[in-house]
Amino acid sequence: MLILSKQQxxxxxxxxxxxxxxxxxxxxxxxxxxxxxxxxxxLFGQANGDCCIKSxxxxxxxxxxxxxSGGFYDxxxxxxxxxxxxxxxxxxxxxxxQAILLDEGWLTALRTALAGRIAAELCAxxxxxxxxxxxxxxxxxxxxxxxxxVVACRQLWVWGRSETALExxxxxxxxxxxxxxxxxxxxxxxxxxxxxxTTTPSREPILQAVxxxxxTHITAVGADGVGKHELSPELIxxxxxxxxxxxxxxxxxxxxxxxxQQGLLTAHTLTEIGSVLAQGISFRENDQQITLAxxxxxxxxxxxxxxxILA
Amino acid sequence: MLILSKQQxxxxxxxxxxxxxxxxxxxxxxxxxxxxxxxxxxLFGQANGDCCIKSxxxxxxxxxxxxxSGGFYDxxxxxxxxxxxxxxxxxxxxxxxQAILLDEGWLTALRTALAGRIAAELCAxxxxxxxxxxxxxxxxxxxxxxxxxVVACRQLWVWGRSETALExxxxxxxxxxxxxxxxxxxxxxxxxxxxxxTTTPSREPILQAVxxxxxTHITAVGADGVGKHELSPELIxxxxxxxxxxxxxxxxxxxxxxxxQQGLLTAHTLTEIGSVLAQGISFRENDQQITLAxxxxxxxxxxxxxxxILA
Numbered sequence: 001m002l003i004l005s006k007q008q009x010x011x012x013x014x015x016x017x018x019x020x021x022x023x024x025x026x027x028x029x030x031x032x033x034x035x036x037x038x039x040x041x042x043l044f045g046q047a048n049g050d051c052c053i054k055s056x057x058x059x060x061x062x063x064x065x066x067x068x069s070g071g072f073y074d075x076x077x078x079x080x081x082x083x084x085x086x087x088x089x090x091x092x093x094x095x096x097x098q099a100i101l102l103d104e105g106w107l108t109a110l111r112t113a114l115a116g117r118i119a120a121e122l123c124a125x126x127x128x129x130x131x132x133x134x135x136x137x138x139x140x141x142x143x144x145x146x147x148x149x150v151v152a153c154r155q156l157w158v159w160g161r162s163e164t165a166l167e168x169x170x171x172x173x174x175x176x177x178x179x180x181x182x183x184x185x186x187x188x189x190x191x192x193x194x195x196x197x198t199t200t201p202s203r204e205p206i207l208q209a210v211x212x213x214x215x216t217h218i219t220a221v222g223a224d225g226v227g228k229h230e231l232s233p234e235l236i237x238x239x240x241x242x243x244x245x246x247x248x249x250x251x252x253x254x255x256x257x258x259x260x261q262q263g264l265l266t267a268h269t270l271t272e273i274g275s276v277l278a279q280g281i282s283f284r285e286n287d288q289q290i291t292l293a294x295x296x297x298x299x300x301x302x303x304x305x306x307x308x309i310l311a
Numbered sequence: 312m313l314i315l316s317k318q319q320x321x322x323x324x325x326x327x328x329x330x331x332x333x334x335x336x337x338x339x340x341x342x343x344x345x346x347x348x349x350x351x352x353x354l355f356g357q358a359n360g361d362c363c364i365k366s367x368x369x370x371x372x373x374x375x376x377x378x379x380s381g382g383f384y385d386x387x388x389x390x391x392x393x394x395x396x397x398x399x400x401x402x403x404x405x406x407x408x409q410a411i412l413l414d415e416g417w418l419t420a421l422r423t424a425l426a427g428r429i430a431a432e433l434c435a436x437x438x439x440x441x442x443x444x445x446x447x448x449x450x451x452x453x454x455x456x457x458x459x460x461v462v463a464c465r466q467l468w469v470w471g472r473s474e475t476a477l478e479x480x481x482x483x484x485x486x487x488x489x490x491x492x493x494x495x496x497x498x499x500x501x502x503x504x505x506x507x508x509t510t511t512p513s514r515e516p517i518l519q520a521v522x523x524x525x526x527t528h529i530t531a532v533g534a535d536g537v538g539k540h541e542l543s544p545e546l547i548x549x550x551x552x553x554x555x556x557x558x559x560x561x562x563x564x565x566x567x568x569x570x571x572q573q574g575l576l577t578a579h580t581l582t583e584i585g586s587v588l589a590q591g592i593s594f595r596e597n598d599q600q601i602t603l604a605x606x607x608x609x610x611x612x613x614x615x616x617x618x619x620i621l622a
Contacts, residue, residue, distance in 0.1 A: 038349065040366050041348060042375055053364060066377075094391055097379075
């Protein structure tokens, strides 16, 4: 059995090759060629942590993947990453364990950021005065890094809860070639930005319907469990077009789940990324629409990124 | 991170200490102190294999457990065990992986057999002329081994589908100190036995209501997924008292599920092992009752056996 350390995994990581695998995975998922049981969730209230367990199998593959992915939000105070976990590959022919990837959550972070890049490719408007990033953590950084290859704009607004975190993020983003504005006021960010990525584990809406201008695209990646929300239900209902990684997951516990369950989305078409990719067209139809992409994270993304690392 | 091989795991296995942990686990489960998300199932039709993923957390513990457990039924022809898989422990404080137990399915087999011993302690009648084992596989052997410490009787009847398997089982059981009768006729076994353990993956009933005498206890461990059944629904309805590891799992896909869903158990009380253990009393009330224990296997058992191995 192969055991790969985080560094060995990162050495094998090829963002473009894996992006192609992820696109194939989204398409296969939307074509019902993927076994992906419902996500298991565990909560650790006292430790301010949670864990999700995802598994997936693409029909015909010689391996399947199981992932354990934790978020322990008090870890940074102890000098540990808040993202934790590992991925495993097993033979689909004999069930034997083949590889353990001790990625410390990096592969989840990377495949999420690459899914964000795919969503931006499908949804971003032509005119972008500034990119907005809600949150200052690892997801915020990775999304920004991978957006660079699909969005030419280098004006950036960043929202965070602490000046210290914002200043650290400013240094990171300036090194990535951005002109950076920081704010503690998310509405101010939204006034300037046409592409907004929300990356926090918030349980209260950070952006309201009134904050968002026509011609904006929002990718929401923070909501991956019941109760997590970064956008108000009214903002979600205001979107002209809504893109989902998974109808089943997003309506159950994604960013749109609350609005969906409140009956605010009955007039909306909820479209899966895999369906749009299979058609080979852009999701956005004009530069006035408000588009929203809800990314809850799919087991098939884990299957595909592990495939890319072990290739 | 600790990585334990199967041999290292077996060296650390203490059946009595782990039985106490399992009892604590059943009690905690019935008292709603356990997080145990629904089991994930994957199917590999071409390989004649399946895989289930279980996770669990006992409130207040410093670790949680994830198990990947495969059954690949064509493996023996390649010289591989049909049971595959591993268990993992993670910190419930930081999410970090702590240990990977490469047990190749042994811990699942062992905790199942120990649960059978607990059920026998609670249900077996005083007068036992013979023990009956339905099936000749690993579960049959482990159940018999652990029954020895709670049932003094050393007369044994074994049912199997092949004379070869029965003869192999006879040798095993004689080495364990039993006087062994083999049969291809399950009804004949039932006529002689007051404690019967059913351990097969059968999808057709092997025992019928008419086969069972008053004063018999049956532990059914084979049914761990929809469609698996070793006892006829009428036999289940004939039981005076029914013990379950989990009301939710047993009524959904356990041995009793078909009888339950057919409405045959409306007059029965379905009692969880944890509730009986918490009261500290025997489940059986007299030597004339027919008792049945339905064991589907719980994630909390995995939590507790890993705790015992890592202690």
